[in-house]
Amino acid sequence: MKPSLYARLERMSQRVQDLDEYLSRQDAANDMAMFMKATRERSDLLPATERFAVYLKARSDLETAQEWLADPDLKDMAQDEIAATQARLQALDDALTQLLLPRDPDDNRNVILEIRAGTGGDEAALFAGDLLRMYTRYAERQGWQIETMSANESELGGFREVILRLVGENVYAKLKFESGAHRVQRIPVTESQGRIHTSACTVAVLAEADELAEVQINSDDLRIDTFRASGAGGQHVNKTESAIRITHLPTGLVVECQDERSQHRNKDKAMKVLAARLKDKYAQEAHAKEASQRKSLVGSGDRSERIRTYNFPQGRMTDHRINLTLYKLDHIMDGDISDMIEGLTTAHQADLLAAMTQEE
DSSP, rough: OOHHHHHHHHHHHHHHHHHHHHTSSGGGSSSSSHHHHHHHHHHHHHHHHHHHHHHHHHHHHHHHHHHHTTTTTTTTHHHHHHHHHHHHHHHHHHHHHHSSOOTTTTTTTTEEEEEEEEEETHHHHHHHHHHHHHHHHHHHHOOOOOEEEEEEETTOOEEEEEEEEEETTTTHHHGGGGGGEEEEEEEOOOOOSOOOOEEEEEEEEEEEEESSSTTOGGGGEEEEEOOOOOOOGTTOOOSSSSSSEETTTTTTTEEEEEESHHHHHHHHHHHHHHHHHHHHHHHHHHTHHHHHHOTTOOOOOOOSEEEEEEETTTTTEEEETTEEEOOOOOHHTTTTTTTHHHHHHHHHHHHHHHHHHOOO
């Protein structure tokens, strides 16, 4: 283990001891805010410090086994023990390194997932519907709650734009690398000569703000318009002006919601989407300098960046950021995207580890 990582783990272990001492005091609960903060900090530190304690015990076992080498009667057993303990230490070292990687504070947040048809007209809208199905099926397998925030259907049954709210455990952690341009290559249903067309959709994965106050939305900065909802082919037309359009004047961000028949419900949904977009915008700006210095292996998250190609004639999906190609497109479009997500997460962790090693 690197000396710098070892020293950090020692400091963390000492911090846990200090917190234990504080939390055991009879007057600790008098300041409930400080008590809860200390409890959360201790909980965050425990996975690494408990594993570090196991690591230290294994190092002690290794030293004991090495002492046995001097005894001819114990030499063979000592060699076996040394080999097994060294392998255990390496596994513990790898696990501790993973635990010390910088954590994304948004990983446990719920998500606002936005899918928009791009180049390709009706075919792009149909592909947006396919992506919606893919993410919905994946969310169902994860046991997440799915709420439609807004949907703008196309004439052929696809979507020009659809916005979902996904609620569950580690939603953002698993979907945060899905932002970007998704390209599809296939023969459209409208193509009479059997030619392969290329279309695209953009996906935005936004970490939901815990509350509107987190992004400081000033009511004076909002223009709220109402209008009559409408759907493809005149379906679901609302006879009252229940649809909501919110414009955030300082940034120019515009959010529309017409999925509910209640104006109040539409406004509530639109404000949640706006809060998530603003949170994402501010985060992108805050990280712009860092991103310009070091680009992650899994891309910048720029919505215009082409991240993936779905080739239907060949039955393959290629993620261009990590050069991953899978020949099981039918399963992927049915929501089996765990291999992609795990590959992207592993690449991201490797990138973080390389940066952490370089800094130290």
